[in-house]
Amino acid sequence: MELTPLVISLQTAGLATVITFFSGIGLALLVLRMNRWQGLADALITLPLVLPPTVVGFFLLLFCGRRSALGTFLLQFDISLVFTWKAAVIAAVAVSLPLMYRTARGAFEQLDGNILNAARTLGVSEWRLIWHVLLPNARSGILAGVVLSFTRALGEFGATIMFAGNIPGVTQTMSTAIYAAVQANDYALAWRWTVIIGCFSLVFVLLLNWWQSRQPRGRGLWN
Numbered sequence: 001m002e003l004t005p006l007v008i009s010l011q012t013a014g015l016a017t018v019i020t021f022f023s024g025i026g027l028a029l030l031v032l033r034m035n036r037w038q039g040l041a042d043a044l045i046t047l048p049l050v051l052p053p054t055v056v057g058f059f060l061l062l063f064c065g066r067r068s069a070l071g072t073f074l075l076q077f078d079i080s081l082v083f084t085w086k087a088a089v090i091a092a093v094a095v096s097l098p099l100m101y102r103t104a105r106g107a108f109e110q111l112d113g114n115i116l117n118a119a120r121t122l123g124v125s126e127w128r129l130i131w132h133v134l135l136p137n138a139r140s141g142i143l144a145g146v147v148l149s150f151t152r153a154l155g156e157f158g159a160t161i162m163f164a165g166n167i168p169g170v171t172q173t174m175s176t177a178i179y180a181a182v183q184a185n186d187y188a189l190a191w192r193w194t195v196i197i198g199c200f201s202l203v204f205v206l207l208l209n210w211w212q213s214r215q216p217r218g219r220g221l222w223n
Contacts (some may be wrong), residue, residue: 004169005177006196008085012173013153016092020149023093024100025142028108029130031101042105049098056094057162064090064163072172087164092153099152100145107141108134140212149206151201 031041048056064081065071081087111134121131135142157175164171166180170211174197182192 001218002090002168005172005193007199008088008171009154009173012085012088012092013150015089016153017146017150019089019093020100020153020198021142021146024097024145025104025135026150027097027101030179032105032108043211047171049102053095053156053158054162057091057159060087060091060094060159060163062141065167072152081164081168083165083171085164085171088173091159091163092156095156095159096149099148102146103141103148105146107138111137111142142214143211144208147204151204154200156196164208181216 027045028088031038034041036188059162061082064087066075066080066082071081081090111139112125115137116129116133117127124133131165155175156173157179160171160173161179172180174193178190178193178197179186181193
């Protein structure tokens with residue numbers, strides 16, 4: 001069995017998770033500090049989570065395709081996104097970012113604001129406050145967001161096949177390989193890929209549960 005779809009899936013999900021980690025946390029902090037339009041911003045960021053993945057892929061084609069303003073601009077530098085590995089990463093980011101954003105925001109909202117205010121009165125800069133106070137105290141929620149984002153990106157299908165296609169050795173992930181195998185009536189191959197992707201997802205979730213079970217469960221900041 002050719003393992004290229006497994007490699008492409010892990011590379012795509014890994015890079016997408018790195019991107020969603022920073023962008024999801026950044027968006028969560030930005031939205032929480034908004035005085036106006038917070039509800040609208042939250043809805044727009046969360047929208048890909050509730051839309052069908054094929055709709056997300058269609059929007060990516062509209063905004064990043066060759067006929068779009070961005071696509072036309074990139075073509076001047078001989079850069080194309082559609083049906084490339086970059087498109088697979090973008091699709092994975094689009095569908096997994098809301099999970100990272102929602103879990104990070106939920107973790108931040110549970111923190112006691114007095115802790116942050118006390119750090120500010122001690123002269124701690126906002127940058128140090130984020131990295132040394134906010135993130136460490138919200139680590140359980142953030143780790144959950146990372147795992148959920150990774151597993152979601154690992155199993156992404158709809159947006160990927162719309163925007164990146166199903167090109168063997170280039171954009172064919174395990175999910176699209178399952179689709180291709182079923183289309184070819186090769187249910188044995190489809191079953192093998194299903195078991196592999198299911199095992200990967202299960203292992204990551206079990207590791208998350210194991211890690212969270214070892215964390216202290218006091219009242220602390222979560223009064």
